[in-house]
Amino acid sequence: MSSIQTTYESAARLDGPVLRRIFVLLLGGIMGILDATMVGVATDTLAVRFSANLATIGWVASGYLLAVAAMVPVAGWAVGRFGAKRLWLSALAVFLLGSLTAAFSWDIASLIGFRVLQGLGAGFLEPLLLTMLARAAGPARTGRVMGLMGVVLSLGPVLGPVLGGLVLSSLDWRWMFWINLPIGALAFLGALRLIPADDPGDADRFDVLGFLLLGPGFALSMLGLARLGEEPGTLGAILPLLAGIALLACYVPRALRGRRKPILNPxxxxxxxxxxxxxxxxxxxxxxxxxxxxxxxxxxxxxxxxxxxxxxxxxxxxxxxxxxxxxxxxxxxxxxxxxxxxxxxxxxxxxxxxxxxxxxxxxxxxxxxxxxxxxxxxxxxxxxxxxxxxxxxxxxxxxxxxxxxxxxxxxxxxxxxxxxxxxxxxxxxxxxxxxxxxxxxxxxxxxxxxxxxxxxxxxxxx
Missing domain, CATH: 1.20.1250.20 (MFS general substrate transporter like domains)
Structure with missing residues (x-):
């Protein structure tokens, strides 16, 4: 066997340190997926607890998803500006702070606000998870590591409603958020110890106008699509969708012709x-x-x-x-x-x-x-x-x-x-x-x- 082939096969194996890194990354990444689906089964419970109508309760999920959607486009730029490890730890901290405060919500407005805070952290976690897994794996074993990521993506939407149902059947609704704290703490401490530090890249100054086009454009598109299924043909569905598409359409020529490095390069x-x-x-x-x-x-x-x-x-x-x-x-x-x-x-x-x-x-x-x-x-x-x-x-x-x-x-x-x-x-x-x-x-x-x-x-x- 040639020395090149020996080196390659050695690099292709998932050794202990790499597996431990992958584990703590997946542990942090699954929280956002579970949380997004778990809260969906609590609509009736929250409506009774806060004496709110279902349309208002819907913003507990919608506010979270819109915050996620607004932050996702920024993740690529932020990795270059702050470094992957620092950004991952910061996103985990924001998500955990949102979970803690959501558990202590005193009315529906505070719950929606703290869910938005959760979403701001979660918006970085999943795209950043993909990037960090690819770095941990290396080109030779990217497929098998993405396979492990796929387990999280597959089971998260299925387990979330089941876990939410179990929590609500035996515990107070606040446990849907408290349950994140021990998992998140373990993921944070594991990442702090096991993920190697990386230096920030050469990201340009933040393109504020580009973000105001891309982030809200994506978020409004998601909101419009969600409402289109619930309220087909209404202005509440059509206007956000059209506004989101218009903002995204304006972003593309700006990103192609702009003087600054775009947040997301077309x-x-x-x-x-x-x-x-x-x-x-x-x-x-x-x-x-x-x-x-x-x-x-x-x-x-x-x-x-x-x-x-x-x-x-x-x-x-x-x-x-x-x-x-x-x-x-x-x-x-x-x-x-x-x-x-x-x-x-x-x-x-x-x-x-x-x-x-x-x-x-x-x-x-x-x-x-x-x-x-x-x-x-x-x-x-x-x-x-x-x-x-x-x-x-x-x-x-x-x-x-x-x-x-x-x-x-x-x-x-x-x-x-x-x-x-x-x-x-x-x-x-x-x-x-x-x-x-x-x-x-x-x-x-x-x-x-x-x-x-x-x-x-x-x-x-x-």
Missing amino acids: RLFTNRGFTGAVAVMLFTGAAMFSITYLFPLYYQQLRGLGQFAAGLLIAPFGIGSAISMPLAGRLADRVGARGLAGSGAAVSVFVMLGLSFAGADTGLGWVLAGLFLVGAAMGLVAAPTMGSLYRSLPEEQVAQGSSALYMLNQFGASFGVALVMLLMQGGAGYPGAAWWIAGALLAVVLVARLLPRLALGEAHLR
Whole structure:
């Protein structure tokens, strides 16, 4: 065996220090995912506790998500300005402060405000998590580490409502926020000790006007999509969506012609591999979140099950993804992402078409098996695609690439959920919504062809 191959294989193994770093990063990253979904099941409880209507209570979740959306575009610039470790610790501290203060809320206004504070910290955590995992892994093992990240992404939306239901059934609502404190403290202390310090890069001065276009533009787009599903055709849905799109449209020419280094550089999309990765994750986000929204409705409306049972019965989808993603990520390090992503999406299309015929009398075992297969097949898409993004970009562009990936994935998720809500309220119903998901997965099959192949030399060494 040549010395080059020996060195490469040694670097490709996940040794103890790297695994410990990955663990503390994932521990910090899962808090934001769980918190966003866990609070969603507390709407009725909070409405009674604070004597508020459901529209007002909705801002407990919306305020958090809007704060997240506004901060995500800044993450790439902030890594270059302050360094990844310092920014990660600061984001964790802000999130924990928001959790602590939310637990002591005295009225609905204070709870919404403290949830916004939580969101300001969480807005940095997930895109920064992707960047720091890629750095910890190195190019040779990016796929397998993104597979571990995929477990968090898959199980977080499934476990959040279940955990929220368990907390509310036996404890006070404040425990939804107190539960973050010991987890966050462990993640903070672990990162402080295990994550190596890094020097700030060469980030330019903060582009205030660019941020005022990009951050609010993204946040308003998310708000408009969320309201579009709830209040289709109303000004409360259309105006935020149009305003968000207009701000984003103004940002692009400014970023291309501006004198300062842009917060998020549109020229990243001239890279074919990067464009392919974010396009795949855009449609994957649309499909995954559509599934996690549609099937609880299927269980409740077509089969007459309760909310908690409906939440539990979506678990096979998350479990299938969680099992396949680490395997797919490891395999992608050897064979590349294009074939895995395309094949996984193609299998998902056929299974979803089969699930579109499920009705009230369909055997529950068949539905659960179908969800498990869709989750496992989609796991072949997500982890390899995220890994390929970091092989497509030079090191100095990884942080901005992470922000763009997360933004488009969330945009796809919001669009998918809004469309499912519209289809379920209209004449299409469950079959139409299932066909939409199959269509989104077919789009993944097509755009996966943009993903880079693994070079022959790389494949031989891996």
